[in-house]
Amino acid sequence: MKDNGKKILLIVESPAKAKTIQKYLGNGYAVSASIGHLFDLPKSRLAIDIEHDFEPEYITIRGKAKILKSLQQEAGKADQILLASDNDREGEAISFHIKNALKCKYPDLNIRRIVFNEITPNVIRESIKHPGDIDQAKVNAQKARRVLDRLVGYKLSPILWKKVKNGLSAGRVQSVALKLICEREKEVENFVPEEYWSIEAELKKGKSIFRASLVKYMGEKLRIKNSNEVLKITDALKHAEFRVKDVKVSENTLKPKPPYTTSKLQQEAAIRFGFTSLKTMQIAQALYEGVNIGSGRVGLITYMRTDSIRVSGIALHEVRSFISKYYAQELPYKPNVYSVGRRTQDAHEAIRPTYVQNTPESIKGVLSKDQFKLYSIIWERFVSSQMIPAKSSTVTVDFQAKEGLFRTGSTKMVVKGFQKALKILASKERPKVLPHLSVGEKVECLGFHPEQHFTLGSPRYTDASIIKTLEEKGIGRPSTYAPIVSVLLSRYYVVRKKRQLVPTQLGRIINDLLTSQFPDLVNENFTAVMEKELDGVEENKKEWVSVIRDFYGDFIRQVEHVMETLESIKGVMDEETDYTCEKCGRPMVKKLGRYGFFLACSGFPECRNTKAVSLADCPRPDCSGKIVARRKQGGRGKEFYGCTNYPECDFVSHFRPTNLKCPKCGYFLVEKEDKQRGMYKSCINPDCAYLHTQEVMDQSA
DNA sequence: CAGTGAGCGAGCTTCCGCTTGACTT
Numbered sequence: 001m002k003d004n005g006k007k008i009l010l011i012v013e014s015p016a017k018a019k020t021i022q023k024y025l026g027n028g029y030a031v032s033a034s035i036g037h038l039f040d041l042p043k044s045r046l047a048i049d050i051e052h053d054f055e056p057e058y059i060t061i062r063g064k065a066k067i068l069k070s071l072q073q074e075a076g077k078a079d080q081i082l083l084a085s086d087n088d089r090e091g092e093a094i095s096f097h098i099k100n101a102l103k104c105k106y107p108d109l110n111i112r113r114i115v116f117n118e119i120t121p122n123v124i125r126e127s128i129k130h131p132g133d134i135d136q137a138k139v140n141a142q143k144a145r146r147v148l149d150r151l152v153g154y155k156l157s158p159i160l161w162k163k164v165k166n167g168l169s170a171g172r173v174q175s176v177a178l179k180l181i182c183e184r185e186k187e188v189e190n191f192v193p194e195e196y197w198s199i200e201a202e203l204k205k206g207k208s209i210f211r212a213s214l215v216k217y218m219g220e221k222l223r224i225k226n227s228n229e230v231l232k233i234t235d236a237l238k239h240a241e242f243r244v245k246d247v248k249v250s251e252n253t254l255k256p257k258p259p260y261t262t263s264k265l266q267q268e269a270a271i272r273f274g275f276t277s278l279k280t281m282q283i284a285q286a287l288y289e290g291v292n293i294g295s296g297r298v299g300l301i302t303y304m305r306t307d308s309i310r311v312s313g314i315a316l317h318e319v320r321s322f323i324s325k326y327y328a329q330e331l332p333y334k335p336n337v338y339s340v341g342r343r344t345q346d347a348h349e350a351i352r353p354t355y356v357q358n359t360p361e362s363i364k365g366v367l368s369k370d371q372f373k374l375y376s377i378i379w380e381r382f383v384s385s386q387m388i389p390a391k392s393s394t395v396t397v398d399f400q401a402k403e404g405l406f407r408t409g410s411t412k413m414v415v416k417g418f419q420k421a422l423k424i425l426a427s428k429e430r431p432k433v434l435p436h437l438s439v440g441e442k443v444e445c446l447g448f449h450p451e452q453h454f455t456l457g458s459p460r461y462t463d464a465s466i467i468k469t470l471e472e473k474g475i476g477r478p479s480t481y482a483p484i485v486s487v488l489l490s491r492y493y494v495v496r497k498k499r500q501l502v503p504t505q506l507g508r509i510i511n512d513l514l515t516s517q518f519p520d521l522v523n524e525n526f527t528a529v530m531e532k533e534l535d536g537v538e539e540n541k542k543e544w545v546s547v548i549r550d551f552y553g554d555f556i557r558q559v560e561h562v563m564e565t566l567e568s569i570k571g572v573m574d575e576e577t578d579y580t581c582e583k584c585g586r587p588m589v590k591k592l593g594r595y596g597f598f599l600a601c602s603g604f605p606e607c608r609n610t611k612a613v614s615l616a617d618c619p620r621p622d623c624s625g626k627i628v629a630r631r632k633q634g635g636r637g638k639e640f641y642g643c644t645n646y647p648e649c650d651f652v653s654h655f656r657p658t659n660l661k662c663p664k665c666g667y668f669l670v671e672k673e674d675k676q677r678g679m680y681k682s683c684i685n686p687d688c689a690y691l692h693t694q695e696v697m698d699q700s701a
Numbered sequence: 702c703a704g705t706g707a708g709c710g711a712g713c714t715t716c717c718g719c720t721t722g723a724c725t726t
Contacts, residue, residue: 013720036720043715063723090719146717153716160715167714174716285721305719479718593710604711612709630707638705646707654705 008128009078010114011071011098013085016289016299017119021084024121030074034085038064039097041146046154048147054548056147058097071098072105080110082131087115088347089534093142096134118312118349119302141537144544148172148530148551152521155559156514163568164509167594172530173476174487175514175522180469181461181494182503182511191457197224198453199233201406202446203242203399208435211449212399212408219403230450233404237448240401244441247397252411254390256418258309258338259350259382262478263471265304265374268381270464272424273373274499277463277482281305283374284351293366299354300363301378305478306348307471309338311382315352319386322356327420330387338385343474343531352382360423376424384425387418397437401445410434460500475527492592506573506592517562521555574600583609596629615641616657616668619684623649627657627668653684664690 008029012018015033022031039058041047047057060068075081081102083095092113099111112131116123149172156170199214216222217233224230260268265284269275275283284304290297311319316335323331340346353375360376367375393414399406410432413419419426437443461469467481476484485501488494493507503511514522536542575590581601588599590613601607614626625645631638641657643649655670662669662683669681669690683690 015721034720035722037718040718041716044713064720086719088719094719142718149717151716155715157715161713166712169715171716289721477718479720483717591711595709598710600711608711610710628707632706632708640706642707650706652706 006079007077009074009081010084010128011081011095013091013094014303017303020119020299021124024119024124030078032071032074034071034094034098035064035067037061037090037094037097038068038101041150046150048150050552053545054147054552056143056150068101072102075102075109076106078109080112082128083111083113083134084116084127086347087117088345089138089142089145089538091115091347092135092138093146096136096139099134117310117346120312120314122314123312135538137538137540140544141534144534144537144547145530147544147548151548151552151555155556156518156521159517159559159562159566160510160513162563163513163566164570165506165573165592168510169487169491170510170514170522172521172527173470173480173484175511176473176475176524176526177466177470177484178488178493178503178507178511179515179522180466180524181488181501182508184458184461185503185508187458188460193454193456195226196453196455197227197230198451199224199230200449200451201237201242201399201401202449203406203408204444204446205435205437205441208433209446210408210432210434212397212406214404215407216405217403227450227452234448234450237401237404240404240445242399242401242406242443242445244437244439244443245398245400245405247395247437247439250394250396251414252392252394254392254417254419256336256384256387256389257381259311259352259385260378261307261309261350262305263307263467263481265351265378266481267464267468268377268425269374270462270499272377273370275370275374277467277485279370280374281482283370287371287375287378291363291366291371293358293363298358300358300375302350302352302354303348304351306351307344307478308340308346308348309350310340310346311350311352311385315349315356316386319356319383323383323387323421327387330417330420332386332388336386350382351378353379356383373424380422380425384418384421387421388415390417390419391415395434397434399443408432408434460502462499462501466501473524473527474531475524492596509569509573513566517566518558574602581607581609583607595631612644614644616659618643618645618649618651619667620649620651623651625649625651627651627653629656655684657684662688662690664688 006028010021010029010031012021012031012033013036015035018031018033022029025031038061040061041056042059049055083098085091085094095113102109102111113134114127114131116127153169153171157168160168160170200211202209202211266277266280269280281304284301287300288304290299320331320335360372360379364372391414392411394409394411396407396409412431463485466485470476470484489496492504493510494501494503520526533542533547537544537547573592577588577590577599579588579599580586581588581603584601584603584607586601586603586607589602590597591600597613599611599613601609612628614628616627618625618627623643623645625643627641628644629639630642640652640654643651653670655672657668657670658681660669660681662685665683665685665688667683667685667688670684672682
C-alpha cells in the first residue's frame with residue numbers, strides 16, 4: 001500500500017466486516033476490528049463504587065490487550081480515526097471506550113464517530129462524509145444497563161451460594177428464562193387430558209372416495225366424550241342418506257414473510273432441522289465469515305446477529321432484478337415493505353444472502369450438508385419476501401345425513417406466487433381430491449371412522465420457543481439468545497429431554513427462592529421497565545445514576561434481609577441412597593458437583609470418600625462391577641460408560657444405560673437415536689437383538 | 702463408518718452483552 005496522501009483508520013467490531021469494508025474503500029483507508037468490547041468490569045469482584053455514584057471500574061478484557069495495542073499503533077500512523085462500531089447502545093459504548101484508550105496514548109488524535117446500518121459502498125462512503133461525535137447519552141444508557149446487570153447478578157448469586165449451593169447464579173435474564181420454564185412445567189403437571197372423539201364418514205361418488213367430518217349433531221356443535229356416545233351417533237346415522245347441503249368456494253391471499261432475524265432463524269432451523277440455537281449460530285457464523293466458492297472466500301450471508309428485517313437498497317434492487325429474470329410473473333409492481341418493530345435496535349440488516357445470484361443449488365457443492373440447509377432457508381425466505389402473494393381457493397362442502405351435519409373441504413393453490421421460490425420451506429401438504437359436488441346431490445356412505453383424541457396442554461419450551469418468548473418480552477439480545485439456554489443447562493437448572501427444556505429439582509428450588517423473595521425483579525416486566533428508563537437516559541431526560549439509585553435502595557435492603565433471615569437449605573439437594581461407605585460404614589448421599597452427580601460419604605468432612613454414580617450392573621458374566629459415566633482426562637469430551645473394575649474389566653459403551661432391564665436376556669438397555677427410528681432403546685448384549693421403539697415405550701409408560 | 706479410553710468433585714463461585722479464536726495460567 002502506498003503511503004502518499006492522507007490515511008484514515010476505520011474501526012469496526014467484526015473482522016469479517018472489516019475485510020469487506022477494506023475491499024470497498026481500498027488504499028488510503030485502513031480498516032481494523034475491535035472484535036467486540038475491549039473494556040469491561042473485572043469478573044473477580046463487583047467493581048462498582050456504590051458510595052461514589054455507582055462509578056464502575058473498567059479494565060481491559062483478558063486477551064484483548066493485544067488488539068488494543070495494535071489499534072493504538074495503527075492510530076498513531078493515521079491522520080484521522082473513524083469509530084464505526086455498530087449503531088446501537090453497545091456499539092456506542094465500544095466506540096467511547098476505544099476513543100478514551102486512543103486519546104490516552106495520543107492526545108492529539110483526530111477521532112470521530114460514524115454510523116451506518118448496512119455494509120454497501122455507497123452507504124459507507126456517505127457516512128464517512130458526515131462524521132459526528134460520540135453520543136454520550138447513549139453511552140450513559142449502556143453504562144446504566146451494564147451496572148444494573150452487574151448489581152443484580154453479583155448481589156443475587158451470593159444469596160444462592162449461601163442458602164443453596166456454591167457456584168450457582170442468578171440474573172435479570174437467566175432467572176426470568178428459568179421462571180418461564182418452571183411455570184410451564186407446573187402447567188404441564190397440572191394438566192388433565194380430556195378424552196374426545198371425532199367421527200369421519202367415508203363417502204363415495206362415482207369412482208372417487210373421500211372423507212367428511214361430523215361437525216354438528218341435532219343442530220349443535222358437538223363434543224363427543226366417549227365411545228358410548230360414538231356408538232349412539234353411528235347407530236342413529238347407520239342408514240342415513242347423505243345429501244350435499246351446501247357448497248362454498250372462498251379465496252385466500254397468502255403473503256410472503258419478511259427475511260429472517262436471529263430469533264426467527266433459530267426458530268425455523270429448530271422446527272425444520274432440529275438444530276439447537278447454538279448449532280444454528282455456529283453454522284451461520286461460518287456462512288458469514290465465508291466459504292471458498294472457487295473464486296475465493298466469499299461471505300455468503302449478512303451478519304447473523306440482528307433484530308431487524310430491514311434490507312439495503314442495493315440488495316432490494318438486486319433481488320428484484322433476480323426475480324424479474326427467473327420469476328418474471330412473480331415480481332410485484334413495487335417492492336414489498338415490512339414494518340420494523342418498535343423496539344428494534346436496527347444496527348444491522350436482516351439476515352439475507354449477500355449475493356442473491358448464489359442460489360442454494362449453485363453452491364451446494366462447496367457447502368456442508370448443514371450449511372446447505374441453513375443457507376437454503378435464508379435464501380428462500382429472502383427471495384420469496386420480494387415476490388407477489390400466493391392465492392388459494394378453498395371448497396367447503398356440507399352434507400346432511402339425518403341429524404348429522406358433515407363437512408369436507410379442499411384447498412388448492414391457484415396462484416403460486418412467492419411459493420415458487422420455496423423448496424425446503426415449501427409446505428408438504430397435498431390437497432385432498434374431491435369430486436365435483438352440487439347442492440342436493442346424493443352420495444354413498446361406506447362407513448364411519450371414529451377416532452379417539454385427548455386434549456393437549458401447553459407444550460414444554462424448546463430452545464426455539466423460549467427464545468421466541470423472551471424476544472417478545474424484550475428480554476435478551478440476538479447475541480445472547482443461544483447462550484441463555486446454555487447457561488441454564490450448565491447450571492443444572494434445566495435438562496433437555498427430546499429437545500424439550502425440563503426444570504430439574506435444583507432449578508425449581510432456585511426459582512421458588514427467587515420468585516418468592518424478588519418477585520418484582522425476577523419478572524417478565526422488569527426488563528421492559530428498565531428499557532424505558534434507559535430510553536430516558538438516551539434522550540437526555542434522565543441521569544443514568546438516578547436510574548441505578550432509584551433501583552438500588554429497595555433492592556439492596558431486600559438482598560440483605562434475605563441474606564440474614566432466610567433459612568439455609570444447603571444440602572437439601574443431597575439425595576439419600578442405599579449405598580454405604582466402604583471406608584467408614586456410614587450411608588452415602590448423591591450430590592451435584594461441578595461435573596455432574598456423584599456419590600459422597602455423609603460423614604464428610606471426617607470421611608472424604610467419593611465415587612461415581614452407578615448406572616447399571618456390568619453385563620460381563622464374570623464381572624461384578626458397575627457401569628459409571630466417565631470422561632476423558634480433564635473432564636472434556638463426550639461422556640462414555642465403563643466398568644468400575646477397569647482395568648481388570650475393559651467393558652465400555654458409548655450409549656447411556658437406562659434403568660430398564662432387557663425382557664429377553666436381563667442385561668440393561670441403552671438409549672440410542674437415529675434418523676429412521678428416532679429415540680429408542682436397545683439391549684447392550686450384542687447377541688441379543690432386542691429393540692424397543694418409541695411406540696412400545698409409550699405403551700409401557 | 703468404526704472407534705473413541707478411564708478425573709474430579711464438597712471454599713473463592715456470579716451478571717449481560719459485544720466479538721472470535723486458543724496455548725497454559
